Amino acid sequence: MDTGPTPPGQALDLAHRRRRVFMTAFWLLAFGSGAVGNLLTGRIDAERYGVPVATWQIAVNEFSSMLVSLAMLPLLLRACDRWPLHADTWRRYLPLYVAGSFMWCAGHITGMDLLRWLGYALGGADYSPGSLWTQAIYEYLKDVRTFFLIVAVCHLVEWFGRHLKGEASLLDAPDEGAAVEPVDRPERFLVRKLGRDFLVATADIEWAQASGNYVNLRVRGRDYPLRSTLAALEAKLDPTVFIRVHRSYVVQLRQVTSIEPLEAGEARLHMADGTVLPCSRRYREGVRAAAGGTEPLAARAASQG
Template sequence: MPERLKQHFLEHQILWPCVFLLIWALLNIALLTTTVIMEYQREGRSIDYWQPLCWEVTSIVMILLCIWPIAYINRLLQSRFSLPAQLLGHAFGLILFSIIHVSGMVALRKLWYWLAGSHYNFGDFWYEFVYEFRKDAMSYITIVVVISGYQFMVRRLRGEASYIDKGEESNEQLADRLLVKKLGKEFLITTADVEWVEASGNYVNLHVGGRVYPMRSTMAKLAKQLPAQNFRRVHRSAIVNLNQVKHIEPTEFGDYVIALTNDQQVPLSRRYRDAFKSAFADKP
């Protein structure tokens, strides 16, 4: 991937998936709609073209609406549970996904048919639900695999930080330097240059000089390993480098945010506010 394209991808990680999903949705709608029409014509039957279009559009719309919740569930399961528990969680997620997909799809089809002056008949509910569930199972598995693959690709492009020596993982304090592996290359970053840290599933993201490096660890563990004189936890999902703090400012909701020297803002929760203010006030 060219450097400019890679940088654009990393800077617009919401835009790129949305564009790909839109292209995928349009292609699926066009392919499946024309397939139904051609099958009817081959069998010598007639059908209004808007009907198969309605079937495919309503199905794809419901799948698109479910992608973000599935991504959230996948991230939550990866960050908190073992593999068997993750599989069990996905089994419940699949059932919920199929119920939402089928019920939403049928409701949209009934509305579409009503607006067209017709009536939509789903057929025998249990037979049709089992039929749809079989397809939903493949859709759900595909979505989880694609999401996991996308997350892996992002980590590869960003670079993944780790301990220089695996033995360092048991030390009480983090080493002064960390190893970053990125697209087959390795280089070092200085721990003191880490501006702030955010939780991301079963990873933590290290923000360093405008770049983000995932590291397989937990916030609780990293909070203990980072030197307390320079790093403080300010939120359940954030740690900041005190040397990178510019000022603290209140929000309209009564909370606070921390403004860093790189102009990024990090939330400051009530739980950590007093300890952070005390540590920040003690900095020279």
């Protein structure tokens, strides 16, 4: 059954989804093994130093911290996607991450204390965190390391993924002399993959999809992330060749084979490689008018007429 294209803004490319699953599984294993290790060492230390504490209390202390950290983890992973740290962005985004580390610690302490209070109450004991200021300082000194370790690993994995898949960039104007081609209407994009540079012809781009702080360029079945907004990319593309069809998509007209009308004025665009892309009501008539004279649609109309 054809369910149509995945809603824009909700779809991540397959490689990105795989990295997200990897990150979640990695931190689940890391936090889980850490909690178990701390439980065992806490039990050993209690017996060594004669501290009267039950094993279930140590377990509540450790696993409450783990559960709260895992509950907040998706928010931090989304923040890493939303505000990536690159050479040209880290000065702007680093203060956000510093502020985020305080929010992480506050959420960690609040959730952890609530779970511990509940756990101790079920066990027939009283829980007291002691001085809140002392707890806040103590926990932040630990949480800030955990927070920035997650941020560092997340960005490292994303960088490695882009390094394997290839990351596109616009050709810059040379420091000296005239540009080989117009920079404001590029005929090629530079793709860096596994330490090598490749030139991708603009005419080979089938469509472009907005994805967070990037635009994925689809070229012969492969996606190359370009650090740009879709509006900025659209301004550099030839409007007689490429057209906006959705707030998240720009397509090459010659790659459109047919337009399938939908209810409420929207449409689906069937591309030459079999992919189906959304076309919003705002752009539908403009696409029909612009694409009417392109070769694939003209040929299709002739065959049907």
